[in-house]
Amino acid sequence: MEKELALQMRGITKRFGPVVANHNVDLDVYRGEILAILGENGCGKTTLMNMISGIYYPDEGQIIIGGKEAVIRSPKDAFAHGIGMIHQHFKLVDLFTAAENIVLGLNEKERYSLKSVNSKVAQITERYGFRLDPAKKIYDMSVSEKQTVEIIKVLYREADILILDEPTAVLTPQEITRLFEVLRRMRDDGKSIIIITHKLNEVLEVSDRVTILRRGEHIATVNTADTCEAELTEMMVGKKVSLNIDRTMPVNPVPRLEVKGLNLYNREGIHVLKDITFTANSGEILGIAGIAGSGQRELLEAIYGLQPAESGTILFNDPKKGQPVSLDRTSLLQLKKLAADGALQDADMNPVSFKNMDSKTIRKQVENGNVLYREDEVVNLREKTPLQIRQMGINLSFVPEDRLGMGLIGNMNITDNMMLRSYRSGRAGFLNRRNPKTQAEQIIKELEVATTGTTIPVRRLSGGNVQKVLVGREIACAPKVLMAAYPVRGLDINSSYTIYNLLNRQKEDGVAVIFVGEDLDVLLELCDRIMVINSGAVTGIVDARSATKEEIGLLMTKTEERKEAAQ
Amino acid sequence: MTEKKRGGEGREPLIHLSKRAAIPFWHAWLIRIAAVALGMVACGLVAYLLSDKLQNGKKTLSDFYETFITGSFGSERKLWKFLKDVAVLLCISLALVPAFKMRFWNIGGEGQTLVSVLGAVAVAFYLQDQENIPEWLLLLLMCLGALVSGAIWALIPALFRAKWGTNETLFTLMMNYVATYLVSLMLIVWIPNGQTSLGTLKRGALRSVTEQVINKNDFKDFIVDYIPIILIAIILSALLFIYLRYTKHGYEISVVGESINTARYIGINEKKVIIRTMLLSGMLCGIAGFLIAAGLDQTVNVDSAQGYGFTGIMVAWLGKFNPLIMLLTAGIIQLLDHGAAQISKDFNVRGAFPEVIVGIILFFIIGSEFFINYQVHFRKFRKKTGKEAVQ
Numbered sequence: 001m002e003k004e005l006a007l008q009m010r011g012i013t014k015r016f017g018p019v020v021a022n023h024n025v026d027l028d029v030y031r032g033e034i035l036a037i038l039g040e041n042g043c044g045k046t047t048l049m050n051m052i053s054g055i056y057y058p059d060e061g062q063i064i065i066g067g068k069e070a071v072i073r074s075p076k077d078a079f080a081h082g083i084g085m086i087h088q089h090f091k092l093v094d095l096f097t098a099a100e101n102i103v104l105g106l107n108e109k110e111r112y113s114l115k116s117v118n119s120k121v122a123q124i125t126e127r128y129g130f131r132l133d134p135a136k137k138i139y140d141m142s143v144s145e146k147q148t149v150e151i152i153k154v155l156y157r158e159a160d161i162l163i164l165d166e167p168t169a170v171l172t173p174q175e176i177t178r179l180f181e182v183l184r185r186m187r188d189d190g191k192s193i194i195i196i197t198h199k200l201n202e203v204l205e206v207s208d209r210v211t212i213l214r215r216g217e218h219i220a221t222v223n224t225a226d227t228c229e230a231e232l233t234e235m236m237v238g239k240k241v242s243l244n245i246d247r248t249m250p251v252n253p254v255p256r257l258e259v260k261g262l263n264l265y266n267r268e269g270i271h272v273l274k275d276i277t278f279t280a281n282s283g284e285i286l287g288i289a290g291i292a293g294s295g296q297r298e299l300l301e302a303i304y305g306l307q308p309a310e311s312g313t314i315l316f317n318d319p320k321k322g323q324p325v326s327l328d329r330t331s332l333l334q335l336k337k338l339a340a341d342g343a344l345q346d347a348d349m350n351p352v353s354f355k356n357m358d359s360k361t362i363r364k365q366v367e368n369g370n371v372l373y374r375e376d377e378v379v380n381l382r383e384k385t386p387l388q389i390r391q392m393g394i395n396l397s398f399v400p401e402d403r404l405g406m407g408l409i410g411n412m413n414i415t416d417n418m419m420l421r422s423y424r425s426g427r428a429g430f431l432n433r434r435n436p437k438t439q440a441e442q443i444i445k446e447l448e449v450a451t452t453g454t455t456i457p458v459r460r461l462s463g464g465n466v467q468k469v470l471v472g473r474e475i476a477c478a479p480k481v482l483m484a485a486y487p488v489r490g491l492d493i494n495s496s497y498t499i500y501n502l503l504n505r506q507k508e509d510g511v512a513v514i515f516v517g518e519d520l521d522v523l524l525e526l527c528d529r530i531m532v533i534n535s536g537a538v539t540g541i542v543d544a545r546s547a548t549k550e551e552i553g554l555l556m557t558k559t560e561e562r563k564e565a566a567q
Numbered sequence: 568m569t570e571k572k573r574g575g576e577g578r579e580p581l582i583h584l585s586k587r588a589a590i591p592f593w594h595a596w597l598i599r600i601a602a603v604a605l606g607m608v609a610c611g612l613v614a615y616l617l618s619d620k621l622q623n624g625k626k627t628l629s630d631f632y633e634t635f636i637t638g639s640f641g642s643e644r645k646l647w648k649f650l651k652d653v654a655v656l657l658c659i660s661l662a663l664v665p666a667f668k669m670r671f672w673n674i675g676g677e678g679q680t681l682v683s684v685l686g687a688v689a690v691a692f693y694l695q696d697q698e699n700i701p702e703w704l705l706l707l708l709m710c711l712g713a714l715v716s717g718a719i720w721a722l723i724p725a726l727f728r729a730k731w732g733t734n735e736t737l738f739t740l741m742m743n744y745v746a747t748y749l750v751s752l753m754l755i756v757w758i759p760n761g762q763t764s765l766g767t768l769k770r771g772a773l774r775s776v777t778e779q780v781i782n783k784n785d786f787k788d789f790i791v792d793y794i795p796i797i798l799i800a801i802i803l804s805a806l807l808f809i810y811l812r813y814t815k816h817g818y819e820i821s822v823v824g825e826s827i828n829t830a831r832y833i834g835i836n837e838k839k840v841i842i843r844t845m846l847l848s849g850m851l852c853g854i855a856g857f858l859i860a861a862g863l864d865q866t867v868n869v870d871s872a873q874g875y876g877f878t879g880i881m882v883a884w885l886g887k888f889n890p891l892i893m894l895l896t897a898g899i900i901q902l903l904d905h906g907a908a909q910i911s912k913d914f915n916v917r918g919a920f921p922e923v924i925v926g927i928i929l930f931f932i933i934g935s936e937f938f939i940n941y942q943v944h945f946r947k948f949r950k951k952t953g954k955e956a957v958q
Binding site for chain 2: 304306386387388390398406407411416419421423424431
């Protein structure tokens, strides 16, 4: 089958300082095909596409469009050549309608007429099967609708080559299916579609050919029909990897964190968490699924003590029964009070009383391990700050979504970042860097962090290594509850699986793990139960071993559908 | 990874900029030294245009550059005066550093210092006739007065920022003017009828203590005055270096400065840190104020802080908030200042010439940071410069 070439790249090289983002890349794009550009994060996919769409200018090499060498210096030049790119982060004006956004920046000779715009938009939507109301304002739109506006914006400018950068990252399974239908229709109409992705199943589902990039170099271009997931992964990573998550059954799970009727309003007064109720068990991974911005972050921050909740309870069951007390965590005064309340016992289950004992004797008894807790402790964490929670001896670990903005400090080195958790220890006003340094060295060794040492600023590490440092630190303080928000975002396959395995190991050690994820396949493979939330409310909690992607997808959009039906 | 594009008719953009990755230490300093050299050349040009002595050959350009050095080191007196000025400037710059590290842009060092001078002088003014108070106690009380006044002046904007999130830059700036008017007001109250200035205090001179420690006959008069100031400045910069780098407080300041979100995440009460740090800043200004009041001026007027509260901002920034490097940057600034003042005298150029000279040099030094962070590629020489970047 002879196909007409739409675009060729020859020997493209692009450097950023000493970093070579693309090296000598060749690429052919034909008319009427969907080409997937596959590669791990940081392999140069987006940089390569940015050179076609005029954001960057290549250092070396040629771009040939329709048989002639083209110079693309700006997005405007790209449009002139019929190339349009839909970026990962939408560039729309919130206060404008869809139609206004579509024509924005066009320099047409005739007078601006909404009628002609609308009719042209209607033509496009009809032709490719979009669903869009041109008069709707952007701020009223869902992520999927905004994406539709971006695509139509490009089509309106009569682009023949469409580049989509990770278009499925923010969509539900149903929306992805719909998007793929549209893409196929555009292909059949003779357009060239380039889709950047790192998700293998999507590549196999939608593309005609796949180009694999690795470390900025072109590895291979193959017909999708002739390949399989394992082969693509091998080309992408450079070696054979087994992509299995070893999921064990939870061993005697007990409720560790019970959240009941939690309501939270954010600073703008918006009701972001609505009556959330769930239980996280020890020795179990509880997944949280939902469209981005449905309240996942707020939920974790509320539990951790960063956002004050309006109402509800967050009960933490401290499994202290039969555990020896320790003076590191509790003060002598607190211990005396506990003893007076009858909360302590000795090894023979007799109540311990510190009456008429001097501090020295009490200390000795405690150090000998003769003083045990009688019962588990139940604490309400609501209205407690992170520091208060920690001072109560409760180890909540939290891997926040914004690694360098909240979990770590980019300009500080690994040792100083380790110290964030532990710097308060020690009596004097001076810092002790020795223990954090040992800890840093240990994490570097155990988690195989690629770094030249403990003294380089963490922002210089790659995404995967930054995450290893953060997760390593959070695990190192032996948490009872480990919360992780999008812990593999931006990580390559190997690092992702390292993180999954770390979470699994924590689960096997009896930690209650709460995992907020975006990739439903991973959630289904890794978690024991999955809680789905939508606009701040729980729409369902399902068993991850039996649930399907479609089921979760429906739950993710549940209330919206209801609203639509009501109208 | 940013890249800007300029117009140009050819295929490639004429000039494009790219951000450098790490740059070797010596390379960065080479760029800085080159910048200073270029700045000197520019200064020479400006001086030639303005000075008739240079134009008619009475002085040569090499005299011009020599004067830069002799302005600070020309005589023993000049040298000690230079060291003293560096010390006072350094004290005030150090006071700004803890707040700056916290990204709390305190530009009120001027007002905080001025109020401290006022505080110290007020104590001495009201107690100088109490003969039963020994000199050392009077000095101690003056110091206390300076510390408290400086601390209050810094605390007010800190409280407003912590409680209501007001902008600290505007607030501290305004506090400078309030301080100036407060001094004017007190002068009206204190100055006896028929006189124009307060005059020097009868008691409360730092030298009375210094003279008990060193034998004043071994030293010239002014050296006795300057030695404690210079020593205190050096000690302060060492202490502050240790405080910022090796204490828990210093660590908290860095965390709050780098990221408020991280600070909250690990349970630092950022309001407490802001207030505590500004109190420290104010008290350091207090020390500077005390040194000016008791060690040098023995009086107060609206110019007591000499604009060092603002010059200090530059010292702190150029020194990258490192108290030890700031020893050097404070020295450079004073060297320029003294040199330019000397030139203006010797070369018969008056007016704002010293400021122009200092401005030109600083322009080049600050501008050089751009070339340390970015690399400029030209169309034709691109391959060449590209290779250098890789090396």
